[in-house]
Amino acid sequence: MNKFPSVLECIEELTFEQIRSLLDVSAQNKIRFEDRQFAPYESYRKFVVSTSFLEHSTRTKHSFAIAIQKLGCMYLDFNAEKSSLQKGENIEETLLTLWHQGVDLCVLRTSVSHQLNEFKNLPPIKLINGGDGVNEHPTQALLDLFTLIDQGHELEGKTITIVGDSLHSRVTHSLVRLLPQFGAKVILCGPDEYLYDTKGVATLSTNLDECIQQSDILYLLRIQKERHNSPRHTQIYENYAEQFGVTLDRLAKFNKKIPVLHPGPANIGLEIGHDVVKSELFLGYQQVVNSVYMRMAILMAMLENRDKNIGHKPLAV
Numbered sequence: 001m002n003k004f005p006s007v008l009e010c011i012e013e014l015t016f017e018q019i020r021s022l023l024d025v026s027a028q029n030k031i032r033f034e035d036r037q038f039a040p041y042e043s044y045r046k047f048v049v050s051t052s053f054l055e056h057s058t059r060t061k062h063s064f065a066i067a068i069q070k071l072g073c074m075y076l077d078f079n080a081e082k083s084s085l086q087k088g089e090n091i092e093e094t095l096l097t098l099w100h101q102g103v104d105l106c107v108l109r110t111s112v113s114h115q116l117n118e119f120k121n122l123p124p125i126k127l128i129n130g131g132d133g134v135n136e137h138p139t140q141a142l143l144d145l146f147t148l149i150d151q152g153h154e155l156e157g158k159t160i161t162i163v164g165d166s167l168h169s170r171v172t173h174s175l176v177r178l179l180p181q182f183g184a185k186v187i188l189c190g191p192d193e194y195l196y197d198t199k200g201v202a203t204l205s206t207n208l209d210e211c212i213q214q215s216d217i218l219y220l221l222r223i224q225k226e227r228h229n230s231p232r233h234t235q236i237y238e239n240y241a242e243q244f245g246v247t248l249d250r251l252a253k254f255n256k257k258i259p260v261l262h263p264g265p266a267n268i269g270l271e272i273g274h275d276v277v278k279s280e281l282f283l284g285y286q287q288v289v290n291s292v293y294m295r296m297a298i299l300m301a302m303l304e305n306r307d308k309n310i311g312h313k314p315l316a317v
Helices: 016-033 059-071 091-100 115-119 138-150 170-182 208-214 231-244 248-252 284-303
Strands: 048-053 074-078 105-110 126-132 159-163 185-189 202-205 217-220
Touching (some): 016 138, 016 170, 016 284, 048 059, 059 126, 059 284, 091 105, 091 115, 115 126, 126 138, 126 170, 126 284, 138 284, 159 170, 185 208, 202 208, 208 248
Parallel strands (some): 048 105, 105 126, 159 217, 185 202
C-alpha cells in the first residue's frame, strides 16, 4: 500500500482510506486462511520480520508470529533479554543492526511511551508499535474494530462504553482516536482516578449502570495492578467487582444482550464475570482469532509501501 507509514506508532498516522483498506484485506485474509489449510503468499517469502518484546506478551506477540509465518515471511524472535541491549547498546543501534542483517520490519513492544516517535524521520528499520508504555496499541484497536464489523455490528450511531483504567490503557488511547471515525460515540467509565480528559472526544462517567443502559457495546479493560501501589488503589481494587464488574445478572437488570469485548488478559471474577466469558455475548476469543488476520494486513501494507528511506546512510565527511 503506497504511502503507508514505515513507523506505525499511533492511529492518527493512518488515513481513513488506509484503515478501510486494512479492514478489507483482513476480511480477505480470513476467508483464505480460516480453515488452517493455508498456503503462504509466495511474494512475501523474500521478507524477514522480527518481533522484539521488551515487556511480557502472549496475545500480541504470538498473533504477530503466526501472522508473519502465514504470510510466508522468515520470522526472527529477537530476545532482548539476551541481546547487546543488556550491554548498554541503545535501541537505535540494535534496530540498525537488525536492518543490516537483513530484517525488513520489527514489531516492537516497549515500556517507554512514544519511544517510536524518535525514529519516524529516519527509520532505522520499518517498525510496528506492539504497545508502548501507556501511549497506544494501534494494532489491537484495529483488530477490535475488525472484530465488531466481522461480527455484523455497524458502528454508525452506536455507543461503546470502555470500562476500567482508561488512563493507563494504551488500547483505549487508540480506540478513542479510531472508533469515532466510524460514527461511534465513546464513553469512558471507571473510578475518577482511572479516567482522563479526551478533549471532548469521549464522555466520562463513574456510573456503570447508567452506561450499560446507554450502550450498544461494552469493552472491558484489565485492572493493571502493576501500575498502582497506593492505598486508594487497594480500596478501588477491593470494591471493583461490585462497582464496575460486568456479569450476566447485571446486564439482565437492563434487559441488555450486547457484545462484550476484552483485549486480555482478563481478571475473570473482577472486571468480567465467568458467566459472561462463557456466553455468546463475549467476543474476546473472536478478537484473538481476528488478531492474526488484521496483523497480516498491517504487515502486508507496510512491507509493500515502497519506502526506500530505511536504515541510516553514512554522513559525508
